Amino acid sequence: MTAYEKPELDSTAVGKLLEELYGHPVQDLQLLTGGNLSAVYSFGMDEEGCVIRFSDLAGAFRTESYISQLLCSQGVPYPRMVSLGQAGHLAYAVSERVQGQMLAELPVERKKALLPDLIELISRINHVNLGDTSGYGWIQADGNGVYGSWMEYLISFYGEDQTGNFWGNWTELFDTTFLEKDVFDECYARLMEFGSYNAPHRHFVHNDCHAWNILSDGQKITGILDANSVYGDFLIDVSIAENILSGENLAGRIREYQERQGIELPFFKERMLGARYYKGLDGLRFYAKMGRKQDYDYLRHFLLNLTR
Known part of the structure; x- marks a missing residue:
């Protein structure tokens, strides 16, 4: 069994996906470090910072909406979920970016x-x-x-x-x-x-x-x-x-x-x-x-x- 490698995506493809989602190009698209299992990009949207994560693991992000609502509604500073979807074989999740x-x-x-x-x-x-x-x-x-x-x-x-x-x-x-x-x-x-x-x-x-x-x-x-x-x-x-x-x-x-x-x-x-x-x-x-x-x-x- 070889070491697991998280998905690698071309930033141009990520930008194109986000443009399709929002109807116009996003700002300041950047690959973020960290994340053992997901590829993570930050971007600007209507003066708000957002993050999109990609995973090829089965069931990835399936509970994100529930967890985000549970924690945010009770005052925990956790990213608010914006959207979930599928891009080919990869699942993705878009959330508001927490500053810091x-x-x-x-x-x-x-x-x-x-x-x-x-x-x-x-x-x-x-x-x-x-x-x-x-x-x-x-x-x-x-x-x-x-x-x-x-x-x-x-x-x-x-x-x-x-x-x-x-x-x-x-x-x-x-x-x-x-x-x-x-x-x-x-x-x-x-x-x-x-x-x-x-x-x-x-x-x-x-x-x-x-x-x-x-x-x-x-x-x-x-x-x-x-x-x-x-x-x-x-x-x-x-x-x-x-x-x-x-x-x-x-x-x-x-x-x-x-x-x-x-x-x-x-x-x-x-x-x-x-x-x-x-x-x-x-x-x-x-x-x-x-x-x-x-x-x-x-x-x-x-x-x-x-x-x-």
């Missing part, structure tokens, strides 16, 4: 100054009102989760018989890359143990809130992008965000903040372990598929040395 630069690009001292904003943002996302929706795991276009329980979702997410998505035939990675089956199996066993502590909790989980998906103008957090959303334990987002600044105990600070808001966090340590194994195990196979050996080795060491 990636948090990952800011100096450490500026990131530290933004921690209170970051903690408030993550807490707001994780406690949006889910209405009368039901289910766990991947969120469907109607707002319901695909699975009846968190554990059912976990088993499916790491199932061997996946086809038609990014992880189709992923177990071939054991033979074709540096992904180690014994390490994977050990971490999976730990995930099943500690995932049971996450199982009773159901919240909106962004599921990809790392520093490349969070924007800032240098003075405040201005937005968050590209949710890969599931319904589950919100400590999953905490386990991702804690890597934005090492040595700052972001998980502990988020815990203190939420407890001050009257939010109880039973079995916090066990749930954090379940969250770290859930995201970490996916990270191992992702880094193997993308050929990122140094990142794989670092994460491998981290997971195997987590203390109970």
Whole structure:
């Protein structure tokens, strides 16, 4: 299995598509960096900034309208969806552009100054009102989760018989890359143990809130992008965000903040372990598929040395 490569598009073709969509040429079309799975362009439209993303993955952007409406309607600074469509074999999504630069690009001292904003943002996302929706795991276009329980979702997410998505035939990675089956199996066993502590909790989980998906103008957090959303334990987002600044105990600070808001966090340590194994195990196979050996080795060491 070769490393996944996101779609490559000629900017002229992108400009032509946008002209067909809007009836006139757009302004300042630029290819943006970042994005592991989508090709992303920014452009100007009626004095407003917009972004168009392209993906060749099955089901890409299918829940974008629901997620955008859910978050924007409850005060989360998330891109407002403009339109969805298909261009040949590629799905595309057009959204309003959130101003700011990636948090990952800011100096450490500026990131530290933004921690209170970051903690408030993550807490707001994780406690949006889910209405009368039901289910766990991947969120469907109607707002319901695909699975009846968190554990059912976990088993499916790491199932061997996946086809038609990014992880189709992923177990071939054991033979074709540096992904180690014994390490994977050990971490999976730990995930099943500690995932049971996450199982009773159901919240909106962004599921990809790392520093490349969070924007800032240098003075405040201005937005968050590209949710890969599931319904589950919100400590999953905490386990991702804690890597934005090492040595700052972001998980502990988020815990203190939420407890001050009257939010109880039973079995916090066990749930954090379940969250770290859930995201970490996916990270191992992702880094193997993308050929990122140094990142794989670092994460491998981290997971195997987590203390109970």
